[in-house]
Amino acid sequence: MATTKLGFIVQRPPYKSENPKLALTHAIATQSVEVYLNEGDTVTADIAFIGDGVLNCKKDQKAMDYYGLTSTEQHIKMALLVDINIWVCKEDVEKFGLSEDDLVLDAEEFGADMTVNVVPYSEISKKMEEMNHLLFF
Amino acid sequence: MGKLTIGCFASLVGSLNLDFAVKLSAAAIEKGHTVDLWVSGNGTMLSIKDQRPFKDYSHLEKPLKELMAKGLTVTACEACAEARGYNKDVTMEGFKRHSMDWYLASTFSADRVLHIGGE
Numbered sequence: 001m002a003t004t005k006l007g008f009i010v011q012r013p014p015y016k017s018e019n020p021k022l023a024l025t026h027a028i029a030t031q032s033v034e035v036y037l038n039e040g041d042t043v044t045a046d047i048a049f050i051g052d053g054v055l056n057c058k059k060d061q062k063a064m065d066y067y068g069l070t071s072t073e074q075h076i077k078m079a080l081l082v083d084i085n086i087w088v089c090k091e092d093v094e095k096f097g098l099s100e101d102d103l104v105l106d107a108e109e110f111g112a113d114m115t116v117n118v119v120p121y122s123e124i125s126k127k128m129e130e131m132n133h134l135l136f137f
Numbered sequence: 138m139g140k141l142t143i144g145c146f147a148s149l150v151g152s153l154n155l156d157f158a159v160k161l162s163a164a165a166i167e168k169g170h171t172v173d174l175w176v177s178g179n180g181t182m183l184s185i186k187d188q189r190p191f192k193d194y195s196h197l198e199k200p201l202k203e204l205m206a207k208g209l210t211v212t213a214c215e216a217c218a219e220a221r222g223y224n225k226d227v228t229m230e231g232f233k234r235h236s237m238d239w240y241l242a243s244t245f246s247a248d249r250v251l252h253i254g255g256e
Contacts, residue, residue, distance in 0.1 A: 004245045012254075018178045019254050022146060026177070029237035036242030043241045133244055135144065135252035 001040030006030075007131035008045055010053035014072040015063070020056045023047060023137035024075035031082050046085040046131065048124045053137075054092045057116065059104040077107035080114040087127060088118045139248035140171040144240055146255035148179035150194045154253050155183055159197050159204070161251070166207050173247070175240040177214035178255045181221060184213040186229035198229060205231045212239055 008023045027045035034042055049057055056072045063071035079086060088103065106115045128134060143162060147154035155176070162172045176183050183197060190196040205211060212233040218224070228234065244250045 002245075006241065006244060006250075017255055019146065022178050022255070026237045026240065030241055031238075032236070033238040033241045033245075036239060037245055041245060043245050045241070133247070133250035133252075135250065137252075137254050 003041070004043045004133070005131045006043060006045045007128045007134045008047045008137060009128070009134060010047060010049045010056060010137045011051045012137065013052040014056045014058075014061070019137040020053065020072055021075060023135070024072070024079055026135075027084055028075070028079055028082055030084070046087065046127060047079060048087040048089070048128065049092075050089040050121065050124065051092055054088055054098070054103075055096065057088050057093075057103045058098070059102060073104045076104050076116070077110060077112065080107040080112040080116070081110045083112075083114050085114070085127075086116045087124045088116055089121050089124055090118050091121055093118060138169045138171065140173070140246055141165050142173045142175065142240070142243045142247035142250045143253065144175045144177065144250070145180045145183075145253040146176070146178040147253065148256065149182040149185075149188070149197065152256055153195065155180060155197060156195050158253055159200055162209055163200065163204055166204060166209055172209050173243040174209060174211040175214070175243065176211070177217050177237065177240070179221075180255065181213045181218040181223055183211075184218060184228045184232045184234070185223055186227060202229070202231070214240075 010023045012019045030045045061071035061073040063069045145158040165172045188196045188198040215234040
C-alpha cells in the first residue's frame with residue numbers, strides 16, 4: 001500500500017496554450033488511476049498556480065459563452081469537487097493587481113468541500129517539497 | 138535498472154521537444170532502463186502513421202518503431218488524439234491509446250518523471 005504524490009505546477013496563462021487545461025484534466029484523472037494499480041496503491045495530485053499561471057484562477061470566465069468551451073474556471077471547480085488541493089501564489093496574484101475577491105475560490109454550487117488556498121510562495125514551495133514528482137505546465 | 142516516465146505535450150513539428158523525448162528514451166533504453174513515453178495534447182501527433190520523412194520537418198516514426206521493438210512503451214491520450222481527428226485508423230502499429238490516468242499510474246512506479254510541456 002503506497003501513495004505517489006504528484007505536484008502540478010502551472011506557470012502559463014489561460015487560453016494561450018493548452019497546458020493549464022491539461023494540468024487540470026490530468027490532475028482530475030487521479031480519480032480513476034487506481035484501475036491500473038494494485039489494491040491500496042494510489043496517486044494523488046496537488047496543483048499550484050504561480051507566475052502568469054495565477055491568471056487561470058480569475059473568476060467569471062466566459063469561455064463557454066464565447067468559444068463554446070469549458071473554461072479553466074470550470075476545470076478548477078471540478079478539481080475542487082474531486083478533493084484536489086489547489087494552491088495559488090499570493091504574491092503573484094497581487095503583482096497582477098488582483099485580490100482574492102477576483103479569484104475562483106470554491107465550487108459550492110457543485111457541493112465541493114475543498115477551497116482554493118491563496119498562500120505565500122514560501123508555503124507553496126514547502127508543499128511541493130512533499131511531492132514525489134513535480135510536473136511543470 | 139530504473140524506470141523513467143516521460144510525458145510530452147509538444148507537437149511533432151516545431152519545438153523539437155518530441156525529438157528530444159524520443160532521443161532521451163533511446164538513451165535510457167540503451168542503458169537498460171525501462172521507459173514509458175506518454176504524449177498528450179498536441180503531442181498526440183506523434184502517434185500518426187505514415188509520417189513522410191522530409192528533411193525540413195521532424196519525423197519520428199522510424200526511430201519510434203525501432204524503440205518500440207526494444208521495449209519502449211509509448212501511449213497517447215485517447216481523448217486528445219480523437220479531438221484532433223487522430224483516430225485509431227491512422228495510429229501507427231504498437232502505439233497505445235489510453236485515458237490520462239494511464240500516465241499518472243505510470244508515475245507510480247517510476248524512479249524519475251520528466252514532464253515536457255507543450256508549446
